[in-house]
Amino acid sequence: MLVMQVTKHSPENCPAYNPKYRAATVNWYEKVEPTAAKYGIKFMGSWDDHMAHKVFALYDTPSMDILMKFMMEPEMMAPMEFCRGRIFPVFDHKTTLAMINK
Numbered sequence: 001m002l003v004m005q006v007t008k009h010s011p012e013n014c015p016a017y018n019p020k021y022r023a024a025t026v027n028w029y030e031k032v033e034p035t036a037a038k039y040g041i042k043f044m045g046s047w048d049d050h051m052a053h054k055v056f057a058l059y060d061t062p063s064m065d066i067l068m069k070f071m072m073e074p075e076m077m078a079p080m081e082f083c084r085g086r087i088f089p090v091f092d093h094k095t096t097l098a099m100i101n102k
Contacts, residue, residue: 002044003067004090005057013082014053024078031075032057039070055083058090 012018015025029046036043036059044058061067067087070076091099 001061001063002090002092003059003061003064003087005059005085005087006054007057007079007083007085008052008054009079009083011053015082016050018082021079021082024081027075028079035073035075036070039066041067041070064089 009015009021013021015021032046033043040062042060044060046055046057048055059067059070061070071087
């Protein structure tokens with residue numbers, strides 16, 4: 001199951017410029033892949049829209065329950081101090097095409 005996480009922070013809270021949040025962000029980037037693997041989740045990658053202050057992260061997870069346990073890890077929760085987030089399932093284009101063609 002593919003799941004997208006979209007987080008957004010304000011320009012004032014941007015970890016590129018705000019040292020208060022920089023360490024939590026660096027820690028997230030360094031720990032997201034091994035922490036996900038601990039739960040059997042594949043971290044597919046993350047993409048930053050720096051000008052909009054958004055980060056998109058994609059996970060391949062066995063279930064939403066497992067993903068939520070992963071998200072509760074302290075290193076994964078730390079950015080939520082200064083970000084708002086949304087998590088939702090997504091389909092790749094092949095899966096969507098197969099559903100449409102049924």
